[in-house]
Amino acid sequence: MHNSVLESQTTYTQDSTSTKPLFVYVIQLHSGQYVIGQASNAARKIALINSGLSTHVQGSLQVNRIIAVKEVTPDRTLPIVVANFCKRFGNDRVTVA
DSSP states (O other): OOOOOOOOSOOOOOOTTOOOOOEEEEEEETTSOEEEEEESSHHHHHHHHHHTOOSSSOSSSOEEEEEEEEEOBTTBOHHHHHHHHHHHHOGGGEEEO
């Protein structure tokens, strides 16, 4: 007879092909410009933009506020968010990073 103890109903495996979830972020610069992007680590990307090392935003300390950081869903993708912001605020006030 074989005895076994079930410690958990859930099996956790780490797969090298697993991906981190993607997030869409929207930030507003001091100039009023909106920067919209997508990243698996949105905090790191926003910090990069604010450091002045991003090619999309010139100068450091340009981030005025973080509007949103939300996980990508079928209804919330980068193109959809960009289109909504362009429609609401105008193409000239939106930058995709």
